Amino acid sequence: MxxxxxxxxxxxxxxxxxxxxxxxxxxxxxxxxxxxxxxPSLKLAHDIARVLGVRIDELFIFDD
Amino acid sequence: MIREIGKMKIRKDKDVLRFFGISLVSILLGAAMLMFKAVFGAAAFFGGGLVLAGVIMFVMALCASMKPKTDLVVDERVARINEKAGYSAFWIVLLAVTILYWADKLWSLSVELKDIYSTVLFVGMFSWIILRWHYNKGSVI
Structure with missing residues (x-):
């Protein structure tokens, strides 16, 4: 990730x-x-995304 | 409130001061108990234990006071590391007890419960401490 x-x-x-x-x-x-x-947990990912003003999927990129 | 000693910054907030206070009380209480060891034999054991515990707490309080408060937060990552280390340490303790049991059976070591107790305690404690360090250092959690 x-x-x-x-x-x-x-x-x-x-x-x-x-x-x-x-x-x-x-x-x-x-x-x-x-x-x-x-x-991170979903909550932490959400909190970081909120502080940085982006969506969670824009913040974390998974290798598929 | 932060005070600088040389280049070291030491926090002096109420949590740190409370911890220092408890450690000093423990040391003083232990020292007082040691004075009665001639009258009450066990006082030497308890007194020594209290002094040692007080010294350890004092050192821990000093280390904690040199870190910023944000570094002492028990967040989800720290909780996860503690749980993972605890889980692994549990299996290590079980393995240690199993090895002691079979070693006693095979080689008639005459192992008594009091001998196993301290061994298992140290194996468990140090396993947990070492595993916490290991998981904190580099592995993906």
């Missing part, structure tokens, strides 16, 4: 820590999400 979190985060001028505080997780979790090493 790949994510566009890093790219969209930069577009909104948010640091990893700021995004982590907005969605209520650790900065470490955002790091692992951006690396594609963590599969």
């Amino acid at each position: 790949k994510t566009k979190i890093k790219e969209l985060r930069a577009r909104h001028n948010l640091t990893q820590e700021e995004l982590a505080i907005k969605v209520g997780v650790r900065r470490e979790t955002i790091v692992f999400l951006e690396k594609g090493k963590y599969n």
Whole structure:
């Protein structure tokens, strides 16, 4: 799974820590999400998508 | 409230101070109990345990105070790692007990329950700690 979190985060001028505080997780979790090493819950995916102003399917890309 | 000591930033909010307070109380209580060891033998055991627990808590409070509060949140990833490590540690403990049982049967080791207790406790505890570190480091969760 790949994510566009890093790219969209930069577009909104948010640091990893700021995004982590907005969605209520650790900065470490955002790091692992951006690396594609963590599969978030639906709620967390929804919260991140809401903060970054995109849909969930625009944020996460699955290799089919 | 953050205070800088050298280049280290140490948080001084009420949670950290409460933890420091509890650790100091534990150390003082343990030290007081150790003074009565001649009168009450078990006081040495409990007193030593309280002092050790207090020192460990003090070190943990110090480490926690040097991290930003956001790094101490127990989020879904941390919860998932704890559950996964706990599940694996459970099977490791079962395996350890099984090995001890069959080793005792095959080689007549005369293993008693009190011998198994500390072994299993340490195997379980350290399995969980090591597995948490392993899952946190690199594997996809």
